[in-house]
Amino acid sequence: MVKSPHNISVATSRTGLEPVRSVVHVDELGISSVLSNRNVTIQVDHVLDSDEERILALGYKPEFKREFSLFSVFCVSFSVLGLLPSIASTFDYQQLVVGISPLPWLVAMIFVTSVAYSLAEVCSAFPTASGTPYAVSQLAPKKYAPVLTWITCFSNWMCQITASPSVNYAGAAMMLACYSFMTPSYTPTNGHYYALTTGIQVSHFIISSLPTKFLARFNTVGTICNILFLIIVWIMILGGNKRPEINEGASKWNSNSKAWGLTNLTDFPVGISFLMSFLGVIWAMSGYDSPFHLSEECSNAAVAAPKAIVLTSTLGGAIGFLFMLAIAYTLYDLDAIVNDDLGLGQPYVSFLVQVVEKKVALAATALTIVSSYFMGQSCMLAASRVTFAYSRDGLFPFSSIWSKVNKKTQTPVNAVFINFILGQLLLLLMFGGDASIGAIFSVGGIAGFVSFTIPTFLKITVAKDKFKPGPWNLGKFSTPIGWVSCAFVLLMIPILCFPTARGKNLTPDMMNWTCLVYFGVLFISLIWFAVDAHKWYKGPRANIDDLIVYEDSDMGSEPINGVPQDTKETLPEKV
DSSP: OEEOTTSEEEEOOSSSOSOOEEEEEGGGSOOOOTTTTTTEEEEESSOOOHHHHHHHHTTOOOOSOOOBOHHHHHHHHHHHHOHHHHHHHTGGGTHHHHOSOSHHHHHHHHHHHHHHHHHHHHHHHSOSTTOHHHHHHHHSOTTTHHHHHHHHHHHHHHHHHHHHHHHHHHHHHHHHHHHHHHOTTOOOOHHHHHHHHHHHHHHHHHHHTSOHHHHHHHHHHHHHHHHHHHHHHHHHHHHTOOHHHHTTTOOSSOOHHHHHOOOOOSSSOHHHHHHHTHHHHHHHTTTTTHHHHTGGGBTTHHHHHHHHHHHHHHHHHHHHHHHHHHHHHHOOOHHHHHTTTTOOSOHHHHHHHHHSOHHHHHHHHHHHHHHHHHHHHHHHHHHHHHHHHHHHTTOSTTHHHHTOOOTTTOSOHHHHHHHHHHHHHHHGGGGGOHHHHHHHHHHHHHHHHHHHHHHHHHHTTTTTTTOOOOSSOOGGGHHHHHHHHHHHHHHHHHHTTOOSOOGGGOOGGGOOTHIIIIIHHHHHHHHHHHHTGGGTOOSOOOSOGGGEEESOHHHHTSOBTTBOOOOOOOOOOOO
16 A cells, blocks of 8 residues: 555556555545545545546546546636626626726626635535535535525625626627617517527527537637637727717827716715625626636636636736726716616617717627627536536436536536526516516525625635635635635625616616515525425535545444444446
8 A cells, every 4th residue: 555646545456466545534635524534435446536436435436527627617707707798797787887987897896706706715626526615515514504505605696697698698689689670660678588598598508518628618719719809899989989070079098087987877975886786896806706617627627627716807907997998988878878878778889879889889780699609608617617516416306317417528518508498597587577577687696695795704704714625725815815705795785776767757667676586595494404304404415425435433333424434345337
C-alpha cells in the first residue's frame, strides 16, 4: 500500500494480477461533506485524479466528462452574463427608472461583485453541481440544515429556470421591434412573442442536450461573439453618433451634468428610485454563479470554477460600466423612449434610432440578438445542471427521472426537457401583460441573491469556526466582504419588490408581482416541507453507498442516507 500525492492510498500487486485500488480517506482531505467525521473510506478500482477524489469525498459519483477548462467554463458564465443583450433588455429597470446616469451601475457593481467574490470562496470549498444548497447543508446548524437547504434549493432553482425564458423573451422582443421598425404597419401580438420565443427555446433545448465537448466549444464561440459584438456595438454608438443630423439642433454629446444626472421617473423619492434601478445591474450582471453548477464538468474545479466566477463578475462589471457611459453621453430624448413614440415596444432599439443611422441601428440590434441567442442557451445549460443536481438529491417529484444522465450524450437530457416545459409555462405570463412577464426578470434577481448569500451568512456567523476554505479563498478579507454582501442583499430584497408607482397611480398593470411569484412559490414549498418533505428530505445525499467501506466498525454503524452501511470491504465496479 502506497500513498499517492492526493492523499489517496493505492494498492498495487507484485504479480500484476490483482486489480488496482484507489482509496480515499474522506476525513484526511480537510473538507466538509455529507461523509465527514464518519471515518469513511471510499474505494474504486482505478487511479483517481484530484477532481475525482474531491467529488467522491463530497459524496457523488463522477458522472460527467471534465471537458471544461477555466477558459471554457468562464466562457459559459460570461455568455450567461450576456452583457450586450442584458443591458438592452433592462432599459425598463434602469434607464426608465432613474434616467441615463451610469452612477447606479457603478455603485451597484461594487456590491454585486462582493456577492460574487463570497460565492466564489464557497464554490472552492464545495465544488459540486448542487452549488449553494450543498454548502448550506454543511454550514447550517444541524437542526435547521434541512429547512435552510430546502429554501436555498428552491430559491436557486427559481433563479435558474426563469433565466432562459426571460432572456429569450427579450431576444424575441428585439427581433419583432426590428421588424416593426422596417414595417411600420406591423404590430406584434403576444401570440407572436410567444411563438418566436418558443422557437428559440426549442433550439436551445436541442443544443443543451448535446455532449459536453460540443457544449464547451459552442459556448466558447458564444463568448467570443458576445465580447466582440459588445465592442463593435460600443464603437458603433460612439463612432457612428449622428445625433445632430437625426435630431435637428442637438449637440453631438450630452453634457456631464446631463449624462451623470438622475431623472426620477417613479413616484418614490430619488434615493429609493436610485436603489430600484439596481435591478437592471443585478439582472445584467447575473450568471456569474454558472461555474459553480458546472464544476463537476470542469478540470481543477476547486480553483478554476471560483476563478471563473471572479473573472465573470469583475470583467462584466467593468465592461458594462463602459457601455453605460456610451449610453449616458449619447441618449437624446428619454421621454420619447418612455412614451414609446416609435411604437417599437423595445427601449433599446428606440435609443439606437435616436443616435445612429437606421442601417447602423439595425446592424447593432442584429448583433445584440445574436448575443442574446448565445446567452439564452448558456442559461438553459446552467439551469439543467441545477435541476439534475437537485434531483440527484431527491428534491423534486419523479427525481429519479430528472437525475438520469443520457448514456449516449453523457448529459442530463431529461433535466433539460423538464426545464424547457417549465419555461414554456412561465412564458404564459406574457398574456397577463407587461407587469406579469416582468416578474420573471425581478424574481431571478431576488431568488439568486437569496441562494447566493445564505451560505455566505452562515460561514461568517454560526459556521465561522468550522468553515474549511478551499484552495481559492479571500483570506483575511473573507469576513468583511461577506458582511458587505449580506447587508446589500438584505437591503435589496424589499427594494426589488417595489412597484414604480404608488397611491392612486398604482394600478394592476403597474404592480410589481415579484412578491407573489417568488414568495408565493417559496411559501408553497415551505408548506410542502412542513407537511411532508421534512420526513424524508435531509439535504444533499451521497450516491456512492456501494463504494463506501469503514475502517472502524463502530463508526460504520452510522447510516448514510438513512441506510446502515456494511463494513465489509469489497471491490466496487469502476466508477
